[in-house]
Amino acid sequence: MLESTRIKTEIPGPKSKALMERRRSAVSSGVGIATPMFAQEAKGALLTDVDGNTFIDFGGGIGVMNVGHADPRVVEAVKEQVERFTHTCFYVTEYEPYIELAERLNELVPGDFEKRSFFINSGAEAVENAVKIARSYTGRPAILAFENAFHGRTFMAMSLTSKANPYKKTFGPFAPEVYRVPAPYPYRGPSEEEWFAAFERAMVNIDVGSVAAAVVEPVCGEGGFIPFPDSCLQKLREFCDEHGIVLIADEIQTGFGRTGKMFAVEHSGVVPDLVTTAKSLGGGLPIGGVTGRAEIMDSVHVGGLGTTYGGNPLACAAALAVIRAFEEDDLLSRANVVGERARAAMREIQDRHPDFVGDVRGRGAMVAMELVKDAESKTPDKERTGEIVAAALQEGLLLLTAGQFSNVIRVLMPFVITDDELEEGLAILGRAVDAAA
Ligand SMILES: Cc1ncc(COP(=O)(O)O)c(C=O)c1O
Numbered sequence: 001m002l003e004s005t006r007i008k009t010e011i012p013g014p015k016s017k018a019l020m021e022r023r024r025s026a027v028s029s030g031v032g033i034a035t036p037m038f039a040q041e042a043k044g045a046l047l048t049d050v051d052g053n054t055f056i057d058f059g060g061g062i063g064v065m066n067v068g069h070a071d072p073r074v075v076e077a078v079k080e081q082v083e084r085f086t087h088t089c090f091y092v093t094e095y096e097p098y099i100e101l102a103e104r105l106n107e108l109v110p111g112d113f114e115k116r117s118f119f120i121n122s123g124a125e126a127v128e129n130a131v132k133i134a135r136s137y138t139g140r141p142a143i144l145a146f147e148n149a150f151h152g153r154t155f156m157a158m159s160l161t162s163k164a165n166p167y168k169k170t171f172g173p174f175a176p177e178v179y180r181v182p183a184p185y186p187y188r189g190p191s192e193e194e195w196f197a198a199f200e201r202a203m204v205n206i207d208v209g210s211v212a213a214a215v216v217e218p219v220c221g222e223g224g225f226i227p228f229p230d231s232c233l234q235k236l237r238e239f240c241d242e243h244g245i246v247l248i249a250d251e252i253q254t255g256f257g258r259t260g261k262m263f264a265v266e267h268s269g270v271v272p273d274l275v276t277t278a279k280s281l282g283g284g285l286p287i288g289g290v291t292g293r294a295e296i297m298d299s300v301h302v303g304g305l306g307t308t309y310g311g312n313p314l315a316c317a318a319a320l321a322v323i324r325a326f327e328e329d330d331l332l333s334r335a336n337v338v339g340e341r342a343r344a345a346m347r348e349i350q351d352r353h354p355d356f357v358g359d360v361r362g363r364g365a366m367v368a369m370e371l372v373k374d375a376e377s378k379t380p381d382k383e384r385t386g387e388i389v390a391a392a393l394q395e396g397l398l399l400l401t402a403g404q405f406s407n408v409i410r411v412l413m414p415f416v417i418t419d420d421e422l423e424e425g426l427a428i429l430g431r432a433v434d435a436a437a
Contacts, residue, residue: 004046004421005396005428006054012036013051032166034059034400035393042069045417047398055393056425059400060412063221063253066280066335067325068416074283077321081314090119090311097316101289104323108262109291111271116297118290119311123252123278124152126288127215129305130274131156133290134213134246137299141176142206144214144245146183148223148404151215151250160215162223163404179206183220184232187359187370188378192229199239213246213274214239218264221253224403225361225368225410230268237270246296248274252288253366256280257326257415260336260364267363283322287315334415338422339365342411345426349433356381357433368402368410380405384436392432397425 012020016037037049045068047057060066067074081097090098102117109115120126131143145151145160152158153167159174161167168174181202184195216236220226228236240247249272254264258280265272274292281287288310290297325331343360346369350357358372371388373379385407389399402408413425 004054004418004424005056006048006052007394007396008053009051011049011053011393012038013049013053015050019050035398037393044068044070045414045421053396055396055398056413056417056421056428057398058411058413058425058429059398060280060414061284062279062400063258063412064279064282064284065414066256066258067283067322067331068414069284071283071321071325071416073321073325073328074285074318077317078285078314081317084313086314087309087312089308091306095313095316097313097320098311101311101316101319102291104320105277105289105291108323109275110263110266111293114294115291116294118297118305119316120288120290120307121286121309121312121315122152122288123250123276124154124157124288125307125310126252126276126278126290127151127157127160127248127250128154130215130248130250130276130290130292131160131213132304133274133292133296133300134248136301136304137296138212138244138246140210140212142210142212143178144181144206144211145178146181146216146220146228148183148185148220148226149215149217149250150220150222151217177210179211181206183223183226184229185226186229187226187361192232195229195232196235199236208243208245211243211245213248215248215250217250217254218268219254219259219363219366221366222402224370224408225366227361227363230270233265233268233270237272240273246273248272248276250276252276252278254363256322257332257335258364258366258412259362260332260339262326262332264363264366281319281322282315283318283325285312285315285318287311287319329416331415335365338413338415338417339363339367341422342367342413342426345430349430352430353433353437356384356437362410365411365413365415368408370403371407371409380407382406385409387436388429388432391435392428395428395431397428397432399429 106115151160182198278288346360359370
């Protein structure tokens with residue numbers, strides 16, 4: 001097998017090191033550094049840095065590149081659009097790609113009812129707007145957010161986010177009327193069976209009649225790739241129906257095929273009222289969306305929703321090309337194949353190291369392993385997690401961590417990754433874990 005990785009220097013190489021020096025004096029140190037190298041170019045599932053080192057990308061720019069870097073359809077669509085016009089502001093002078101994208105999303109998002117869509121620039125903005133819409137529709141102020149949740153870094157999205165360090169520390173006060181409720185976490189509890197009782201206990205402290213919306217990730221992303229079991233999502237749907245609460249599924253990380261279906265909620269049969277999208281929707285161009293029931297989406301007064309760049313024509317053209325790529329290349333099937341292989345490889349790693357690979361979990365191609373100091377105590381092992389990611393990088397594999405305790409290794413590779421690249425990446429992961437034993 002010909003290797004795809006090509007590592008010519010220590011990582012970071014000399015050119016990346018020099019750029020890092022400039023970064024330190026030019027860019028706020030508040031922006032974290034997950035990997036220390038600088039990108040030169042990327043194609044499919046391979047990313048080459050400025051020193052000529054080529055990596056297999058198991059991160060996809062945090063789940064953005066499901067269709068792969070530089071998919072030719074996305075590149076062509078953007079080129080074609082950039083030559084016609086780049087910006088008008090949708091509600092100043094309208095354009096067709098925005099309408100077409102809304103039509104496509106209204107078809108793709110689950111729910112056998114009339115839907116509407118609205119576009120913004122990012123995931124956090126999608127969440128902000130879904131909350132605005134739900135409040136406007138219900139006339140109620142409160143929002144339920146789950147343990148382990150991540151919804152973004154703007155004030156409402158950050159308030160809904162669970163983990164304090166680094167996302168919330170020093171940034172308060174947060175938005176009022178956000179209530180944190182338990183989420184299922186089979187490995188650490190509550191289990192699928194215990195969850196609803198824990199949720200109901202928490203709800204005793206909240207005036208349910210004041211709740212506008214519940215915002216749920218069908219699989220927790222940043223929180224550690226923890227699936228919200230189907231039966232729990234179904235119970236949550238029933239609870240929301242009983243109390244007139246808008247159910248918002250945050251599909252920003254899970255969407256666009258990551259779990260093997262276009263949207264992760266489809267596994268459960270649950271139909272949310274509103275769905276937020278971003279990340280892989282744009283194939284690398286910044287765009288977010290809110291899609292949902294027409295009566296909810298249309299309840300907002302005219303002019304209540306908007307932003308200068310939202311649904312920018314370049315981003316809409318890219319998103320339409322992404323949807324075409326899914327259809328033409330049957331990327332959902334590929335996501336399932338890639339996911340099964342990644343899960344099997346992680347299980348083999350766990351079999352070799354049952355003492356510290358505590359859990360292997362996920363859905364479709366959204367797979368992760370949780371590392372602990374020992375299987376009994378389940379004490380999170382953030383240090384070993386960091387060592388493994390650093391060792392894999394030296395061998396040419398870009399990996400990302402996740403989890404409330406930063407002790408989860410997750411994979412978000414493009415679905416267009418070749419079988420050889422996938423095997424090579426998984427072998428590097430295995431060697432990095434072995435070396436950390
Ligand atoms: C589930 C979820 N919601 C919201 C966001 C925020 O998206 P963005 O970083 O585009 O603002 C993220 C980003 O990781 C996410 O995973």
